[in-house]
Amino acid sequence: MRKYIVTLTEEERESLGALTYRGEHKSQKVINSLILLACDAGEFQKRRSTNKEISQILNISMKKIDRVKKRFVEEGLDIALNGTKGNRIYEKKADGDFEAHLVALSCSDPPEGFARWSLRLLADKVVELDYIDSISHETIRRVLKKTKSNRGGKRDG
DSSP states (O other): OOOOOBOOOHHHHHHHHHHHHSSOSOHHHHHHHHHHHHTBOSTTOSSOOOHHHHHHHHTOOHHHHHHHHHHHHHHOHHHHHHOOOOOOOOOOOOOHHHHHHHHHHHHSOOOTTOSSOOHHHHHHHHHHTTSSSOOOHHHHHHHHHHTTOOTTOOOOO
16 A cells, blocks of 8 residues: 655644634544644654554544545645545436426326335336336436426325
8 A cells, every 4th residue: 555645834734723623614624634634744743643543533444544645645635625526427317308208197097006106116107108218216206306296196175
């Protein structure tokens, strides 16, 4: 395993110290700053702690410490404290035409032997009717929640 050496400047140490002193930040940000402060190998550090000591004091894994150190060395202080945003982009399966078919189907009578449409029944039926190639019941739930549909439930009164 490759070792990552954290060296903080005096300004970085002061900002991290202020961040950990006040309780106005997310817990992971505070923990990450405590990790960086504890394993600093710079000239402004009085006593450097080992990863084992840090993990026992903060009650975190050694792997977490290694990840924070790696992010600091490779990507900088901001990424080490806050992490990165997910960069995966998902293509929408459900367009307006499909949603209209789904709502119409969910408002229709359920199949024989069922009192009402379930999300899984709807997902299977739209694939069977060839409205879409494949879809999960979770996507069906999101579409119906967005349209405020009641999945074919009967009204009382």
